[in-house]
Amino acid sequence: MKVNNNSEIPAPEVQMEGASNVRMKILIGPEDGSGNIIMRHFFVAPGGNTPFHNHNYEHVIKVERGRGIAVDEKGVEHEVAEGQSLFVRPGDLHQFRNPFGETFEFLCIIPNPAKQQ
Amino acid sequence: MKVNNNSEIPAPEVQMEGASNVRMKILIGPEDGSGNIIMRHFFVAPGGNTPFHNHNYEHVIKVERGRGIAVDEKGVEHEVAEGQSLFVRPGDLHQFRNPFGETFEFLCIIPNPAKQQ
Numbered sequence: 001m002k003v004n005n006n007s008e009i010p011a012p013e014v015q016m017e018g019a020s021n022v023r024m025k026i027l028i029g030p031e032d033g034s035g036n037i038i039m040r041h042f043f044v045a046p047g048g049n050t051p052f053h054n055h056n057y058e059h060v061i062k063v064e065r066g067r068g069i070a071v072d073e074k075g076v077e078h079e080v081a082e083g084q085s086l087f088v089r090p091g092d093l094h095q096f097r098n099p100f101g102e103t104f105e106f107l108c109i110i111p112n113p114a115k116q117q
Numbered sequence: 118m119k120v121n122n123n124s125e126i127p128a129p130e131v132q133m134e135g136a137s138n139v140r141m142k143i144l145i146g147p148e149d150g151s152g153n154i155i156m157r158h159f160f161v162a163p164g165g166n167t168p169f170h171n172h173n174y175e176h177v178i179k180v181e182r183g184r185g186i187a188v189d190e191k192g193v194e195h196e197v198a199e200g201q202s203l204f205v206r207p208g209d210l211h212q213f214r215n216p217f218g219e220t221f222e223f224l225c226i227i228p229n230p231a232k233q234q
Contacts, residue, residue: 001189001211002204003197006179027202028177034204036228037154037177060145060154062123062224072118080120085144087119087151094118107179109226111153 002032011043018051021098030112040108044068044098052095059088060109068104071095119149128160135168138215147229157225161185161215169212176205177226185221188212 004027011025023043028034041064044050052071067081073092080086088094098104121144128142140160145151158181161167169188184198190209197203205211215221 001187001195001206001209003187003195004202004204006200006202027179028204032204033206034175034177036175037226039177039179039202039226058151058153060151060156060226062144062156070118070120078118078120083123085121085123085156087121087145087149089118089150092118107224109154109156109177 002028004028004032006041011041014042014050016051018053019049021045021048022050027107034112036112038110038112040110042096042106042108044096044104044106046098046101046103048104049097050095052093054091054093056090057111057113058090059086059094061086061088062107063105064107065105066098066102067100068106069097069099071097119145121145121149123158128158131159131167133168135170136166138162138165139167144224151229153229155227155229157227159213159223159225161213161221161223163215163218163220165221166214167212169210171208171210173207174228174230175207176203176211178203178205179224180222181224182222183215183219184217185223186214186216188214 011023014022029038126142128140131139146155
């Protein structure tokens with residue numbers, strides 16, 4: 001059993017093209033021995049956004065704090081907040097934006113890329 | 118994209134042998150289309166516990182509220198609280214207990230059983 005203190009994990013700026021004012025920390029991942037599942041914590045600052053993109057793996061998401069806009073595969077915007085969970089299918093376009101005044105925080109869980117099909 | 122309201126998801130009592138005063142809701146799972154990853158939210162009431170057991174799949178855990186005792190594969194007890202994340206390897210014995218006065222809540226993410234090796 002591995003126990004991590006989340007506050008001690010660095011949260012670097014996400015460098016992906018199309019991302020703005022987003023930080024991410026890996027709460028549990030390959031360095032902890034997790035071969036199949038990676039649990040990531042995203043922090044989208046006010047005015048920030050992730051890219052509108054897709055990829056061949058899914059997202060399992062839980063909003064942890066604040067609220068934001070989740071854009072779905074049809075471009076439809078959903079306002080989401082703490083107390084909601086989301087599923088993004090492999091291949092579906094998606095984006096997360098924060099037009100609000102406090103940081104929008106969510107967990108985004110993915111399969112380990114090494115195991116992706 | 119599927120958006121779930123966590124509060125609308127039922128949290129039935131866990132019927133597994135050795136579990137006591139534990140409820141669980143599936144925030145995202147196969148019914149949402151998630152083929153690889155299941156995100157579950159556990160509620161261990163004061164005095165409650167999960168079984169001390171093992172199985173052939175891992176646990177990726179984030180404490181969401183309160184505190185509890187996580188028993189590791191050697192029987193060593195770790196007090197854990199909100200702000201900590203845990204990884205339990207496939208095959209490792211583990212248990213979660215709540216000797217404290219408020220509900221111990223954690224997310225426990227597992228691979229979809231249908232995909233387990």
